[in-house]
Amino acid sequence: MPSQRDELPNRRSTSPHRLDLAAYITPPCPQPSLYFMAEKxxxxxxxxxxxxxxxxxxxxxxxxxxxxxxxxxxxxxxxxxxxxxxxxxxxxxxxxxxxxxxxxxxxxxxxxxxxxxxxxIGQEPQVRPLAPGELSQVPYAEPTWLSKGYSSPYYTDSHRRFQTAARKFFMEVVAPESARCEESGKRISQEVVDKMAEANIIAMRLGPGKHLKGRKLLGGVVTPEEFDYFHEGIIHAELARVSSRAVVDGLLAGLVIGVPPILNYGSLDLIEKVVPDLLAGKKYISLAISEAFAGSDVAGLQTTAVRDGDYWIVTGTKKWITNGVFSDYFTTGCRTDNGFTVLLIERGPGVSTKQIKTTYSSVAGTAYITFDKVRVPVANTLGEVGNGLSVILSNFNHERWMVVACSIAAQRLIVEECLKWANQRIVFGKPLTSQAVIRSRLAAMISRVEACQNWYESVTYQMNKMSYNEMSKKLAGPIGLLKQFVSRTGRETAEDATLIFGGRALTQTGMGRIIENYHKTSGFDAILAGAEDVLGDMGVRQALKKMPRDARL
Structure with a gap:
């Protein structure tokens, strides 16, 4: 059966637009922008x-x-x-x-x-856009570790240098593309993917590990040996600052959640065959788990894989698959006679995809996938046959943590937008901030994002101190509870922001466009990577398993 994928012109070509990565290793104080140079x-x-x-x-x-x-x-x-x-x-x-x-x-x-x-004559501009890499001076617009005069037990000068370079990259390379793609619904351009690959941002979004060995990370601002989960979290945060929720997913989120099972459970031959092209942005991948009849209930999946000699014959469907429209590979959960198993399926005969219309932009490439008697080499099995549930559940930890990192950054941006608007908007002859109800909403928003930030940093520190297996055993519950908390605060913040902006929060353009988009899409974080109610229950159940027998009031 021919593939039903959108045509992607020049998607395999090498971009002629080389990126000067050294330009992103900038000092803490950015150079004067062209905005000011023109004033003279x-x-x-x-x-x-x-x-x-x-x-x-x-x-x-x-x-x-x-x-x-x-x-x-x-x-x-x-x-x-x-x-x-x-x-x-x-x-x-x-x-x-x-x-x-x-x-x-x-x-x-x-x-x-x-x-x-x-x-x-004699006047200077008081309002200006941030220069690429520059920090906002609006209170609470940046996390404490980036705020002048504050210290952090987690972040070092390495993280601060990395953040400056990452913000500069995302503001200059990704932000303009993000705006175009959000509006057009078209997937991110190959040129931007090439630049991300050249900077090794694609590889860094997978976290620390052997896959970074020998790579020059963002022009050399950090070495593979010192790169940790706080560095990775910075990438997710800076991406979320300049992109809508749809673009965050469209910028190869499918790779972030689809490649780890290959790296952790695939054979060396399979890794060497597939991963280099994925990290180079030459091919794309999705995690294909959810189905129409099974979302958070991973064990209830109905897609089947039947053994036929050296091949699996895969039949079934997948739904709501991020990046599925333009993916070349699918990390797929299947039922076999010996239990749940994960396979890497390459797009080819019997594989077809079609776009699913969702609340957010189609730039994310959300797809419905059909596998019609697809022949998959047994060598593409990830982990042991029948042990697929462990493969997927361990992979969920990193995915959920990534969602949390992006969500907190997006919430902080909303706080910044509301502080700016409430300070400049004049009603009844006074700024909005003169009204106690507005200050109350701002206080609630600030409190929530700061609580999220601190819990997230605590969990991230533990990730840095644990092996992959330890994280799977000890952090699944805390990360699930964290994601539930962050996704709920996101929706509360979206509601507060909408009321602060009023009618402007209902329009897709103009003053409230960021609020409108966030209010429309903030609920995605409560569903994707595991529904928040399921995760909350999982976190409590895992805690109950560890309750000591002698614990009594």
Whole structure:
């Protein structure tokens, strides 16, 4: 049967756009951006000069010390030209009015940036976008370990250097692509995948291990030997800061959860055959476990694998498979006569996929997969036949931890958005922050994200001190409880943020677009990688197994 996959032009080609990785090893204080360098060459005007241009056909305004000529643009203004006159901003400083309606990134778009004709004499801009790699100065926008004047028992200078380089990379390489893909629904470009592979970000998202040996990580800012789970967590956090929930998954999340079973349970020959192309971004993979009749109930899967000599014959379906639309391989759970078994299935005859429409963008490549009597070499068996449940359950720990890392970073971004908006939004003549109910919601959001951060860091520290098998035995319950807690706080924060932004939180563009997208997709974390109720119950059941017999009140 022919493959039903979207055509991916040039997906196997080597990108001609080489990446200067050395550029991402930056000092703590970023170099001045082009945003500021351009200020020096601007023509200067006095306030009196600008004030003369306040009539129809001759309209200038000031936004954050910059002068804009809107004479021709006025009638193209989305709200109509009359709004500019009705607001009383013609020929005047419109900074407060502008930032009450628009995000600052509007001013950097080419079609609006070209309207700028100069600046006001003696004034300097007070509002600017962050330079690539720069930390936000908004309270609680960054975790404590990145905040000036604070210490951490977990993070070192190595982690701080790595974070600066990672943020610069994601802001410059991934952020623009993320915005395009979220809107278009098309999968991430091969060019960006190539750059991620060259920086070894794809490999680092799998955590520390032998797969990093001999690799130059993000231009050499950290060595494979010192790379740990805190470094990996930084990658997930920085990715979540610049990407929607759909793009986080679309940027090869299927690889992050589909490759570990190969590395931990595959034969050396299989690893050498498959893994290099996956880590190089030349081929793609998904974890194919969930089915229409079995999600969190992994033991209830119905896809079957029947032994036929040196092959397995696989028949069945999988549903909600992240990256499945464009995957070349599928790490697949199957039922056999000897019990649950995991196989690596390559796309070929009998394998077909089709897109599933979900609440978030189709950039994630969420798929329904059909296996129709697919012949799979026995050599592609991962782990022992009948021991597939252990293979998958041990793999869930890392997947759930990754979801937690991304979710906390996304929640922190929402806190930052709300603090900015509540501080600049004027209602009844005062900023939103003057209202006790708004401050109460902000307090709850901040408290939740800080609680999540500290529990996450504690668990991550334990991961660094344990072997893979120890993590499977000791951390499955704590990670399950952590994920339940984080996913619930995410939905609570999404609700608070929506109420703080009001009607703007309901629109896909403009001031509240980040809030709208987060509110729409925050529930995904409660379902993916294990439903939160199931994980909470699992965490308690595992704790009860360890209850001492002599424990009594």
């Amino acid at each position: 060459s601007m023509k200067e005007f006095s306030l009196e000069e600008v004030a003369k241009h306040n009539t129809e056909g001759d309209l200038w305004i000031i936004i954050d010390s910059k002068v804009y000529d809107l004479s021709r643009f006025a009638n193209l203004h989305p709200g109509g030209g009359n709004v500019l006159y009705a607001e009383g901003v013609a020929g005047k400083d419109a900074t407060d009015t502008f930032f009450g309606l628009h995000r600052q990134d509007i001013l950097t778009k080419p079609q609006y940036a070209r309207l700028q004709i100069g600046k006001i």
